[in-house]
Amino acid sequence: MTESSFGPAPDPGASPPLCFDIAVVGAGPAGLVTALALARVAEGTGTRLCLIGPPPRGPAAVGRDTRTAALMESSVELLRQLGVWQALSVHAAPLQAIRIVDAANAAFAAPEVVFRAEELGLAAFGYNIPNAALVEALYARVAEAVRVIPHAARQLAFGEGGVRLDCEGGGTIAARLVVAADGRNSLCRSAAGIKVRDWRYPQCAIATSFEHERPHHNVSTELHRREGPLTTVPLPDPHASSLVWVTGAAEGEALMQLAPGAFAAALQRHLYAVTGAIDTVGARGSFPVAGLSAQALTGPRLVLVGETAHILPPIGAQGLNLGFRDAACLADRLAPIFKHGGDPGSGSVLSGYADSRRLDVMTRTVGVDLLNRSLLTGFLPVQAARGALLRGLKAVPALRRFAMRAGLAPPTPLPSLMRAGR
Numbered sequence: 251m252t253e254s255s256f257g258p259a260p261d262p263g264a265s266p267p268l269c270f271d272i273a274v275v276g277a278g279p280a281g282l283v284t285a286l287a288l289a290r291v292a293e294g295t296g297t298r299l300c301l302i303g304p305p306p307r308g309p310a311a312v313g314r315d316t317r318t319a320a321l322m323e324s325s326v327e328l329l330r331q332l333g334v335w336q337a338l339s340v341h342a343a344p345l346q347a348i349r350i351v352d353a354a355n356a357a358f359a360a361p362e363v364v365f366r367a368e369e370l371g372l373a374a375f376g377y378n379i380p381n382a383a384l385v386e387a388l389y390a391r392v393a394e395a396v397r398v399i400p401h402a403a404r405q406l407a408f409g410e411g412g413v414r415l416d417c418e419g420g421g422t423i424a425a426r427l428v429v430a431a432d433g434r435n436s437l438c439r440s441a442a443g444i445k446v447r448d449w450r451y452p453q454c455a456i457a458t459s460f461e462h463e464r465p466h467h468n469v470s471t472e473l474h475r476r477e478g479p480l481t482t483v484p485l486p487d488p489h490a491s492s493l494v495w496v497t498g499a500a501e502g503e504a505l506m507q508l509a510p511g512a513f514a515a516a517l518q519r520h521l522y523a524v525t526g527a528i529d530t531v532g533a534r535g536s537f538p539v540a541g542l543s544a545q546a547l548t549g550p551r552l553v554l555v556g557e558t559a560h561i562l563p564p565i566g567a568q569g570l571n572l573g574f575r576d577a578a579c580l581a582d583r584l585a586p587i588f589k590h591g592g593d594p595g596s597g598s599v600l601s602g603y604a605d606s607r608r609l610d611v612m613t614r615t616v617g618v619d620l621l622n623r624s625l626l627t628g629f630l631p632v633q634a635a636r637g638a639l640l641r642g643l644k645a646v647p648a649l650r651r652f653a654m655r656a657g658l659a660p661p662t663p664l665p666s667l668m669r670a671g672r
């Protein structure tokens with residue numbers, strides 16, 4: 251690729267760009283997994299790949315992420331195939347069952363429903379892993395697999411044959427395809443003129459971890475309150491769980507102001523029957539509960555993955571699993587190009603990627619939105635329908651299995667790197 255393939259002329263005094271076939275922008279979990287998945291399918295083909303983004307714990311990283319990610323079995327399979335699972339398994343707790351306790355339906359009280367992985371013949375639905383451990387293990391592996399440019403991208407110029415990226419610190423990169431994984435406020439997405447539809451819910455989500463008296467037995471508990479679900483997810487210590495407490499914005503703010511002991515007491519008031527006494531609570535992070543859908547999943551020589559393309563409320567553990575499927579689908583699309591030659595930024599690659607992702611992204615976005623709104627609404631017919639659904643799920647094993655499969659896997663075939671025994 252030559253400099254003349256780009257639109258705007260570069261500064262004549264500037265040093266020539268470093269040239270790559272593909273540049274992944276953003277060192278969050280979705281970008282890191284994409285870089286590794288592409289490196290995996292490009293092995294032995296001479297494809298030039300790079301990852302652009304500040305390292306997870308570099309000067310630009312803010313605090314330590316208090317979130318964990320419940321990753322479904324297909325996402326865990328992807329991590330196995332990318333060679334990172336061994337480093338992660340010590341941080342991971344299996345999710346063998348999910349218990350839903352309805353605390354929302356005053357008028358139509360529903361029974362407790364327990365979904366067990368063994369009902370589907372699985373040892374676990376997936377594993378719960380702290381984000382910080384996940385990102386660190388992925389970053390260490392990426393640094394061995396592709397060229398890492400540890401700076402933020404500052405500006406993009408799209409040309410016919412490629413994209414030029416100017417980075418913080420003065421470096422310039424040229425790439426035939428850019429994978430935008432730079433998150434919610436993506437520079438790449440806006441440089442390509444891709445609009446988003448975004449919306450807020452009147453809620454926030456507090457993410458933390460805590461220690462408790464009774465063992466969790468690898469069961470995640472979702473307490474469905476009117477303000478939003480309060481979810482505990484097992485950690486490797488049988489007496490420790492992570493927490494995602496979705497609640498009204500004002501209550502969330504007040505909870506964030508509490509001293510650790512008072513927060514533990516507030517949590518215990520909701521969870522005592524499940525966890526027993528709650529002692530130590532870790533650092534808390536508060537996240538807005540919001541949704542975002544990019545109006546297109548591709549732009550000129552650009553594809554979007556992870557939260558750059560879609561943001562879901564943290565309910566039902568869907569967000570990063572969806573981002574991992576973006577990465578693995580893109581690897582499927584690009585594998586034949588790497589192997590047989592061709593332009594990774596061509597229109598057919600871009601449209602093939604967008605077509606393969608649309609249904610999965612749309613069904614998850616709509617599904618999680620409906621689930622959240624069905625809790626928030628005071629509309630009696632919706633509450634009645636929710637209660638009836640929970641009663642049906644408790645009583646009818648086939649319905650329960652259907653719901654579990656729908657939660658675990660996309661409505662489209664899984665990409666190759668997410669299938670066991672590939």
Ligand SMILES: Cc1cc2nc3c(=O)[nH]c(=O)nc-3n(C[C@H](O)[C@H](O)[C@H](O)COP(=O)(O)OP(=O)(O)OC[C@H]3O[C@@H](n4cnc5c(N)ncnc54)[C@H](O)[C@@H]3O)c2cc1C
Nearest residue numbers: 276278279280303320402403432433556557564569570571
């Ligand atoms: C409370 C909570 C709980 C959750 N629990 C789950 C769960 O259990 N299961 C699940 O699947 N999902 C879960 N999610 C969703 C999951 O956390 C997100 O989907 C995931 O962290 C998003 O990763 P990402 O890589 O797409 O984006 P980010 O993590 O936002 O990464 C974006 C990266 O881009 C970098 N960047 C930004 N601008 C630039 C630039 N100009 N140049 C270079 N780099 C740049 C940033 O530094 C960052 O590293 C949860 C979310 C929340 C809020």
